[in-house]
Amino acid sequence: MLKNIIQSKYCPIFLSSLIFLYYLHYFLPLLILAYFIIAHFVHLYQRGPIRKYNQINLEGKIVIITGASAGIGKETARKLAWQNATIIFACRDEQKTIKVINEIKQETGNSKLHYMNLQLDDYNNVKEFVKDFKNKFTQLDILINNAGIAQWWHKYNKNNHELVFATNYLGHFLLTRLLMDSMSKESRIIIVSSVMHEMIRSKLNFNDVLNGKYLENYNNTKYCGVLLCQKLSRILKSTKVVALHPGVIKTELLDKAGNTIILQLIQKMLFWLFRPMTLSVEEGAETTIYCALMPYRELLNGGYYEKNRLSKYSKSIEKLNQVEELWEFSHQILKEYL
Numbered sequence: 427m428l429k430n431i432i433q434s435k436y437c438p439i440f441l442s443s444l445i446f447l448y449y450l451h452y453f454l455p456l457l458i459l460a461y462f463i464i465a466h467f468v469h470l471y472q473r474g475p476i477r478k479y480n481q482i483n484l485e486g487k488i489v490i491i492t493g494a495s496a497g498i499g500k501e502t503a504r505k506l507a508w509q510n511a512t513i514i515f516a517c518r519d520e521q522k523t524i525k526v527i528n529e530i531k532q533e534t535g536n537s538k539l540h541y542m543n544l545q546l547d548d549y550n551n552v553k554e555f556v557k558d559f560k561n562k563f564t565q566l567d568i569l570i571n572n573a574g575i576a577q578w579w580h581k582y583n584k585n586n587h588e589l590v591f592a593t594n595y596l597g598h599f600l601l602t603r604l605l606m607d608s609m610s611k612e613s614r615i616i617i618v619s620s621v622m623h624e625m626i627r628s629k630l631n632f633n634d635v636l637n638g639k640y641l642e643n644y645n646n647t648k649y650c651g652v653l654l655c656q657k658l659s660r661i662l663k664s665t666k667v668v669a670l671h672p673g674v675i676k677t678e679l680l681d682k683a684g685n686t687i688i689l690q691l692i693q694k695m696l697f698w699l700f701r702p703m704t705l706s707v708e709e710g711a712e713t714t715i716y717c718a719l720m721p722y723r724e725l726l727n728g729g730y731y732e733k734n735r736l737s738k739y740s741k742s743i744e745k746l747n748q749v750e751e752l753w754e755f756s757h758q759i760l761k762e763y764l
Contacts, residue, residue: 493573546597594647659728
């Protein structure tokens with residue numbers, strides 16, 4: 427049998443494989459060590475400087491956080507609860523959110539945590555949320571547009587608008603637009619965007635986005651969030667508006683993105699492989715918390731933040747110049763709700 431192998435045309439491949447496995451036995455531990463060293467420094471770079479907020483008290487401040495029942499929204503709410511803020515958990519799932527609220531109340535001792543139902547893809551529900559909020563509260567100090575979904579395949583809301591675009595952008599646009607007259611002096615609007623907005627390199631046809639003709643609608647919504655930040659920062663006088671990238675994080679957002687077991691399995695395998703480089707949920711919330719708690723005078727109106735520091739938008743934002751176009755389009759689509 428050995429003679430047959432030696433005479434076979436596959437002998438060079440067989441011998442090369444044996445040599446490779448022999449040396450791999452010695453170098454594999456070094457490769458693994460090198461991977462974790464590189465991953466550690468990538469992780470530190472992604473996180474940025476560590477901030478402390480021990481002296482900041484948000485007593486009397488009213489905060490709305492969309493999607494505060496999980497992920498970085500939940501961790502943001504937890505931190506702001508420690509700072510004595512009154513927090514509105516604007517979420518879809520009441521049972522899940524009440525459980526989170528009770529958990530944070532017990533941990534922080536802050537009883538000023540409230541659930542209000544918000545379904546961003548249902549524009550009538552967004553209007554009802556705002557009406558209910560205005561009946562209960564006289565001001566809004568911090569609005570954190572955090573909630574978001576990702577889908578591999580297109581779904582649609584009651585208005586036949588593509589679901590990711592309706593949830594991540596249009597719902598937040600309507601919410602923000604209806605709450606503008608409730609913003610207090612020196613208030614803030616924080617839009618959780620993503621580095622994925624940099625993937626947009628040519629002008630979007632917003633009607634095509636609305637109708638689901640693009641595959642990369644998640645990226646499109648993050649681009650639109652940045653454009654919304656730019657517009658609001660120009661027209662609001664006593665409110666500062668910023669957008670941010672929280673970092674690469676393993677959250678429920680990605681758990682729900684895959685529509686099949688195979689896609690979900692691929693996602694889990696990739697995140698298991700790159701997990702040492704990604705941020706924890708707590709770390710991913712730090713940039714949002716930084717923007718919420720830094721001194722008002724230091725917050726750059728219209729700025730873009732990542733890694734707990736001021737950063738820069740994609741150059742395409744200025745080059746494509748779609749801020750006004752998106753603003754007019756959004757008003758046109760949602761005019762019956764405004």
